[in-house]
Amino acid sequence: MITKRIIPCLDVKNGRVVKGVNFAGLNDVASPVELAKFYSSCGADELVFYDITASAEGRALFTDILTETARSVFIPLTVGGGINTTDDFARVLACGADKVSVNSGAIRDPGLVERAARLYGSQCVVLSADVKRVDGMFRVFAKGGRENTGMEAIEWIRRCVENGAGEIVVNSIDTDGVKRGFDLEMLEAVCEVVSVPVIASGGAGCTKDFIDLFKALPKVDAGLAASIFHFGEVSIKELKQEMAQAGIPARI
Amino acid sequence: MIVIIDYGVGNLFSLKSSFGAIGAEAVVSGEPEIIRQAEKIILPGVGAFEEAAEKLRATGLDRVIREETAKGKPLLGICLGMQLLFDRSYEFGDWEGLGLIHGSVRPIREVIPEDLKIPHIGWNPLIFKKETPLFGRIQEGDCVYFVHSFYGTDCDDVIATAEYGAELTAAVQKDNVYGCQFHPEKSGEAGLNILRAFCYDI
Numbered sequence: 001m002i003t004k005r006i007i008p009c010l011d012v013k014n015g016r017v018v019k020g021v022n023f024a025g026l027n028d029v030a031s032p033v034e035l036a037k038f039y040s041s042c043g044a045d046e047l048v049f050y051d052i053t054a055s056a057e058g059r060a061l062f063t064d065i066l067t068e069t070a071r072s073v074f075i076p077l078t079v080g081g082g083i084n085t086t087d088d089f090a091r092v093l094a095c096g097a098d099k100v101s102v103n104s105g106a107i108r109d110p111g112l113v114e115r116a117a118r119l120y121g122s123q124c125v126v127l128s129a130d131v132k133r134v135d136g137m138f139r140v141f142a143k144g145g146r147e148n149t150g151m152e153a154i155e156w157i158r159r160c161v162e163n164g165a166g167e168i169v170v171n172s173i174d175t176d177g178v179k180r181g182f183d184l185e186m187l188e189a190v191c192e193v194v195s196v197p198v199i200a201s202g203g204a205g206c207t208k209d210f211i212d213l214f215k216a217l218p219k220v221d222a223g224l225a226a227s228i229f230h231f232g233e234v235s236i237k238e239l240k241q242e243m244a245q246a247g248i249p250a251r252i
Numbered sequence: 253m254i255v256i257i258d259y260g261v262g263n264l265f266s267l268k269s270s271f272g273a274i275g276a277e278a279v280v281s282g283e284p285e286i287i288r289q290a291e292k293i294i295l296p297g298v299g300a301f302e303e304a305a306e307k308l309r310a311t312g313l314d315r316v317i318r319e320e321t322a323k324g325k326p327l328l329g330i331c332l333g334m335q336l337l338f339d340r341s342y343e344f345g346d347w348e349g350l351g352l353i354h355g356s357v358r359p360i361r362e363v364i365p366e367d368l369k370i371p372h373i374g375w376n377p378l379i380f381k382k383e384t385p386l387f388g389r390i391q392e393g394d395c396v397y398f399v400h401s402f403y404g405t406d407c408d409d410v411i412a413t414a415e416y417g418a419e420l421t422a423a424v425q426k427d428n429v430y431g432c433q434f435h436p437e438k439s440g441e442a443g444l445n446i447l448r449a450f451c452y453d454i
Contacts, residue, residue, distance in 0.1 A: 001415050003375045003395060040440065045375055071269045076397060076438050096265045098438065121299060123371055123399045166371070195369055221374065251375045251395040 003249040004214050005045035005222035006236055007199065008229040010035060012081075013052045015061040017230070033068045039229070040073045042236040045251055047073065048101065048224060051081030063095050070096020080128055084108065089116050093124070101126040101169060104142045106160060107149055117164025122196075127165035129157055131186060132173035138186060145173045153186075158193045168194060169224060172202040179205025179228070182213045187220055197221035204228055207239045214248045254451065255290035257317070258282040259307045261332070262298035270437035274444055276451040284316045292450065293317065293325060297332030301341040301357065301402070304332055305349060314350060321352060326428045326454050328386075334424065334431030335404060343402050352429045355407030360400070364417030371401040375439075376414040376422075384411045384425050385453050389445035396422070396432075396439040396446075403433065430454075 011018045016030040029035065036047055049069070051062045059082065070077060079092040080101030089100045100120075106112050106127060117125045130141040131153040138153035157168055170190050172183030182203045191198055200213055201224040210223045228234045243250040254271060256264055258280045271278035278294070279286065287293060295317065297304050308314040321327050329337045338349045341357035349357070361370055375395040380387060398414065404421040413419040414434075424431045430450065436443035 001376070002372070002398075003377075005374055067265075070266055072273065074266070074270055074273065074437055074443060075440050093263055094265070096263070096269070098266070123373060167373070197369060197373055221369075251377075 001249045003045070003251045004220075004243065005199075006043070006210070006239060006250075007046045007048055007078075007222050007224040008039050008044050008236070009048040009050055009201075009224055009226040011050045011052050011226065012062055012065065014055075014058045015065055018052065032065050033072065035230075036069045036073045039236065040075050043240050043251065044075065044236055045222070046076045046078060048078045048080060049097075050101075051079065053082070063091060066092060066095040066097060078126055080126070085112070086115050086119055089120060089124075093120065099124050099126050099167065101128045103128040103130065104144075107140065107142045107151075113160050113165050114163040117166070122164045122166035125165050126167045126169060127157065127160045128169040128171060129153060129160075130171050130173055138189065141173060145176075154189050154193055157190055161194045161196050165196065167197045167199065169199045169201050175203030176201075178203055181205065181209040182223070184213065184216050187213075187217055191217060191219040199224050201225070204234070207234055207242050210234075210239060211243060211246050211248065214243065215246070253290055254278040254292045254294060255287050256280045256294040256296060257287060257313060259304070259311055259313055261304050261307060262296060264296060267294065267296055267330070267437045270444060270447055271451070274448050274451060276447075282311060282313065284312065287313070287316050288320060290320075290325070292454075293320060293327040295327060295329040295333035295336060297330065297336060299332060301332065301335060301343040301349075302345060302347050304336060305341075305347050308336065308350070317350060318352070321429050324428050326450065327352075327430065328450050329429075329431035330437075331400065331433060331435055334433050335402060337424070337429060337431050338404055338407070341402065353404070353407060353409050353424050353426050353431060355404050355409070355424075357402050358405050360403050360416070360418075360420065363403075363420075368417045371399055372414075372416045372420065373399045376416060376434075378412045378414060378422055379419065380412055382411045382425070384423075384430075386411065386423065386425060386430055386446060386449050388453050389449045390442050394442040396434040396436065396442055398422075398434045400433055404431075428454075
């Protein structure tokens with residue numbers, strides 16, 4: 001039986017992990033490569049590297065880091081941030097990424113998902129959607145959650161899957177950072193319309209939030225989080241053990 | 253020396269790196285002469301069966317692979333590389349494979365319930381079916397990473413399966429010819445241990 005995936009997300013800026021990292025036993029907590037190795041050894045099922053660099057120098061540094069990570073970490077790597085063209089796909093895939101996550105790039109250029117899926121296969125194309133309720137409707141936001149596109153989110157996600165997105169990250173802006181659990185209502189609405197893996201993001205504050213997620217919504221395939229892992233509030237090892245005890249299939 | 257066959261299908265960076273991580277010398281090459289000199293061969297592959305099979309034929313590498321494995325040289329096919337070892341594939345048509353493993357490749361959809369997602373993607377525990385040196389360094393129940401929409405069937409050489417609404421072929425072996433449907437180079441320590449076994453115990 002396929003296991004539920006636990007995915008730490010690393011935001012990388014100018015070659016370093018941003019958002020505080022608070023670990024014992026790691027010499028360089030801001031080194032993305034060291035952190036990736038650490039998570040891999042703790043049982044992370046996949047890693048997401050999010051490039052939040054704006055400059056060209058930072059971007060070159062990011063690809064160096066990605067290459068170095070892919071050389072030493074042997075679990076699936078997903079890369080997002082600044083993916084606007086199929087050339088961007090080629091750039092990160094050449095460094096050892098397995099999947100590429102698109103967000104604002106797909107909003108600006110609605111043909112991007114389809115072209116990338118045709119070139120690299122659907123399994124390679126992850127749509128990351130930042131979604132927020134506005135007047136009771138789910139809306140897609142762009143530019144890191146700052147800009148309301150006005151698009152209805154569930155229909156947008158359904159269309160992207162139709163065009164070839166092979167996996168969906170649903171990031172709820174409403175629950176992000178609140179640490180009171182994932183946005184089950186939003187995730188359920190997405191699960192109802194797509195038949196590709198759905199990754200829940202935004203809202204996890206403790207181990208129980210992951211257990212509640214997989215119990216309530218068996219169709220959700222993975223849970224993603226950043227700071228609670230980075231700050232050691234949730235240990236991936238313990239989380240996996242508790243999942244297994246709760247009857248949720250987990251890779252231990 | 254291990255040669256990872258490069259026939260223009262997919263990115264071989266992670267695969268090459270994984271051999272580096274276990275201290276094995278691996279070379280990426282599409283040159284028949286280099287493949288003939290190798291002690292062991294890796295046949296990788298992602299994408300469509302038809303295109304991959306056609307590339308192997310167009311480059312003459314299909315003949316090189318058949319000749320070298322006939323001499324007893326160990327070969328490991330990975331993902332689509334495993335499927336290419338079969339007699340044929342019904343992936344959007346009817347295509348001939350290398351015929352090194354008897355059986356066919358068919359859509360997963362034919363055998364799994366409607367509500368399960370395609371592709372079969374993620375970590376799934378291995379169910380052992382036969383003794384094999386390939387699994388000498390791992391345990392039954394160890395999870396490995398899968399990404400596929402088609403699977404090998406009608407096959408007597410299955411050495412492991414994974415449960416996904418049906419028991420899907422996870423690995424095959426016939427004498428010196430091995431195949432993994434999953435990606436050992438993306439399967440953490442269990443995957444590296446499978447590659448170690450292939451490099452050092454076979």
